[in-house]
Amino acid sequence: xxxxxxxxxxxxxxxxxxxxxxxxxxxxxxxxxxxxxxxxxxxxxxxxxxxxxxxxxxxxxxxxxxxxxxxxxxxxxxxxxxxxxxxxxxxxxxxxxxxxxxxxxxxxxxxxxxxxxxxxxxxxxxxxxxxxxxxxxxxxxxxxxxxxxxxxxxxxxxxxxxxxxxxxxxxxxxxxxxxxxxxxxxxxxxxxxxxxxxxxxxxxxxxxxxxxxxxxxxxxxxxxxxxxxxxxxx
Amino acid sequence: xxxxxxxxxxxxxxxxxxxxxxxxxxxxxxxxxxxxxxxxxxxxxxxxxxxxxxxxxxxxxxxxxxxxxxxxxxxxxxxxxxxxxxxxxxxxxxxxxxxxxxxxxxxxxxxxxxxxxxxxxxxxxxxxxxxxxxxxxxxxxxxxxxxxxxxxxxxxxxxxxxxxxxxxxxxxxxxxxxxxxxxxxxxxxxxxxxxxxxxxxxxxxxxxxxxxxxxxxxxxxxxxxxxxxxxxxxxxxxx
Numbered sequence: 169x170x171x172x173x174x175x176x177x178x179x180x181x182x183x184x185x186x187x188x189x190x191x192x193x194x195x196x197x198x199x200x201x202x203x204x205x206x207x208x209x210x211x212x213x214x215x216x217x218x219x220x221x222x223x224x225x226x227x228x229x230x231x232x233x234x235x236x237x238x239x240x241x242x243x244x245x246x247x248x249x250x251x252x253x254x255x256x257x258x259x260x261x262x263x264x265x266x267x268x269x270x271x272x273x274x275x276x277x278x279x280x281x282x283x284x285x286x287x288x289x290x291x292x293x294x295x296x297x298x299x300x301x302x303x304x305x306x307x308x309x310x311x312x313x314x315x316x317x318x319x320x321x322x323x324x325x326x327x328x329x330x331x332x333x334x335x336x337x338x339x340x341x342x343x344x345x346x347x348x349x350x351x352x353x354x355x356x357x358x359x360x361x362x363x364x365x366x367x368x369x370x371x372x373x374x375x376x377x378x379x380x381x382x383x384x385x386x387x388x389x390x391x392x393x394x395x396x397x398x399x400x401x402x
Numbered sequence: 403x404x405x406x407x408x409x410x411x412x413x414x415x416x417x418x419x420x421x422x423x424x425x426x427x428x429x430x431x432x433x434x435x436x437x438x439x440x441x442x443x444x445x446x447x448x449x450x451x452x453x454x455x456x457x458x459x460x461x462x463x464x465x466x467x468x469x470x471x472x473x474x475x476x477x478x479x480x481x482x483x484x485x486x487x488x489x490x491x492x493x494x495x496x497x498x499x500x501x502x503x504x505x506x507x508x509x510x511x512x513x514x515x516x517x518x519x520x521x522x523x524x525x526x527x528x529x530x531x532x533x534x535x536x537x538x539x540x541x542x543x544x545x546x547x548x549x550x551x552x553x554x555x556x557x558x559x560x561x562x563x564x565x566x567x568x569x570x571x572x573x574x575x576x577x578x579x580x581x582x583x584x585x586x587x588x589x590x591x592x593x594x595x596x597x598x599x600x601x602x603x604x605x606x607x608x609x610x611x612x613x614x615x616x617x618x619x620x621x622x623x624x625x626x627x628x629x630x631x632x633x634x635x636x637x638x639x640x641x
Contacts, residue, residue: 334543335508343542352542357605359542360550363507364514364601 204229206251206278206285214241228286235272235289239299242287245276246304253278253285256305259312261319265346270319272298291321300326318344336370337362446583453497453523454579455485457572460496460520462513465503467530467562474565484572493519498575499552500568504532505545511599517552518598522591523582525575528554529568531561550603 207229210218217237222230233241245253253276262271269290276285289298300323301308312323313332320342323329331338339362340353352359369377414422459481463471475481475489482488490496493516505513517526528548531537534557536546545551555578558571582590601608 333508340542348542350541355609356546356550357608359507360510360545360601360603360608361605363510363545364551364599366508366511368511 204283204285206245206253206283207231209248209250210241210245213244217241224286228284230286230288232288232290235291235298238272238274238287238289239301239304242274242276242301243304245285245287250281251278252280253283255279256301256307256311259301259308259315261315261321261344263319263344263346267293269293270296270321272315272321274301296320297322297324299324300329302326318342320345335363335366337366449584450579450582454576457484457486457497457525457575458488458490458495459486459572460493460499460516461489461491461502462499462516463502464505464509465530465532467502467533470562470565471500471502471529471568474568479565479569481569481572484569484576486572493517494521496520497523498525498527498572500527500529501533501548501552502529502562504537504539505548505551506543507545508543510545510551513548514551514599514601522593523579523587525555525578526552527556527558527568527571527575529558529571530563531559534559537561546608550601550608553602 207221210231211221214233214237217234217240219232219234221232224230242253245251255277257275257277258273259275260273262273264271269292272289272291274287274289276287277283278285291298296319298321300312302312302323303325309326309328310332312326313329315321316323316326316329317331317333330336334343341348343352354362461468461471473479475486486498493499497520499517499520501513517524528534532539532544533548534554536544540546548554556571556574558567560567563571
């Protein structure tokens with residue numbers, strides 16, 4: 169709504185407020201940063217890398233990291249016996265617009281300790297580059313490709329950084345960025361022409377295209393021998 | 403056996419003829435014993451009758467419209483009673499392409515390829531708002547109507563259309579077939595091989611179909627935004 173000192177479009181230009189904000193919790197203690205053992209351990213061990221800490225939505229602890237040290241801190245979170253964040257639930261990104269830095273979000277879950285932790289790294293819009301974590305969690309492979317595809321973040325050391333959702337010949341940019349026009353940058357006629365000139369060989373390797381063809385062409389590791397089935401049933 | 407005793411020349415009744423035939427092990431014609439076993443008609447009529455009552459759909463379901471398409475094929479609505487006996491998951495054995503749901507640009511060449519693989523005579527139904535016009539998805543990734551990619555015979559409006567709507571669309575295809583003639587087959591059905599894999603609509607037509615907002619290159623997030631002040635409707639507020 170139009171305020172006294174601005175138009176209604178200012179809110180559109182600036183984007184929404186960043187969602188990070190300390191919230192009161194009805195049951196005391198959960199919202200306290202000291203209550204999360206991983207947060208206190210991180211603050212003690214990586215004092216220079218941990219920029220700040222927030223509690224969102226009641227009990228979601230968010231740790232903001234220095235983007236330069238994300239790989240080392242996440243490796244420690246995965247391997248330390250007191251942390252053991254062995255499940256990478258999601259890698260995604262948030263662009264709040266208005267020239268604010270783009271946030272890379274790592275959502276972690278520790279299966280042994282039944283504990284969740286969210287790590288965020290803020291990247292300036294003119295330096296969208298961060299270390300890949302595929303070597304820590306294989307799940308990050310496609311997730312980081314998606315972030316690269318839709319936000320244009322370069323993940324250094326990623327084994328296969330190419331588009332995953334948009335067509336390989338897509339040349340209009342990275343659609344989920346706030347500066348991206350809703351209907352794309354090309355005309356509809358050009359978009360239609362480019363869409364129909366796609367080549368599926370760009371998206372799939374010859375091996376991927378052969379799977380599902382003739383019966384003998386499936387990779388040899390796919391069929392399960394009857395011996396293995398028998399042992400599983402025992 | 404069925405003959406009367408001494409009357410001689412009276413014509414036999416139909417029942418008597420039937421009894422005679424059955425005794426000799428013969429079958430009656432389509433209309434029964436004693437009637438002609440042929441009829442005369444036009445080739446156009448017979449061919450169109452066969453075509454319109456054995457339309458096999460190629461389901462191209464990408465979204466919620468496909469749920470309604472499945473409901474149309476299920477027992478409550480029973481598409482099979484109109485001759486759509488079997489969903490043909492192979493385009494080469496299909497007669498009518500039902501595009502049910504939104505089609506992103508990445509899927510456009512797949513849709514075009516399936517259409518090119520279908521054999522003539524073939525028809526196309528665009529089911530739902532998204533397939534017909536892009537619907538609410540007036541965005542960077544969405545085809546603004548599949549008629550820019552393939553020719554469409556019948557558009558079924560709705561979001562999604564009810565099964566009755568889809569069945570009505572298929573009956574309109576049947577009505578369209580009824581008026582076709584084999585003498586027009588070449589002009590109606592001949593395809594130019596150089597158009598395989600090409601969009602159906604030209605650039606100007608795509609731009610016109612992609613309206614009403616005009617050239618998308620001039621869009622930004624403000625250009626079409628109106629002043630959005632919250633309306634004062636006190637009756638909506640809870641006490």
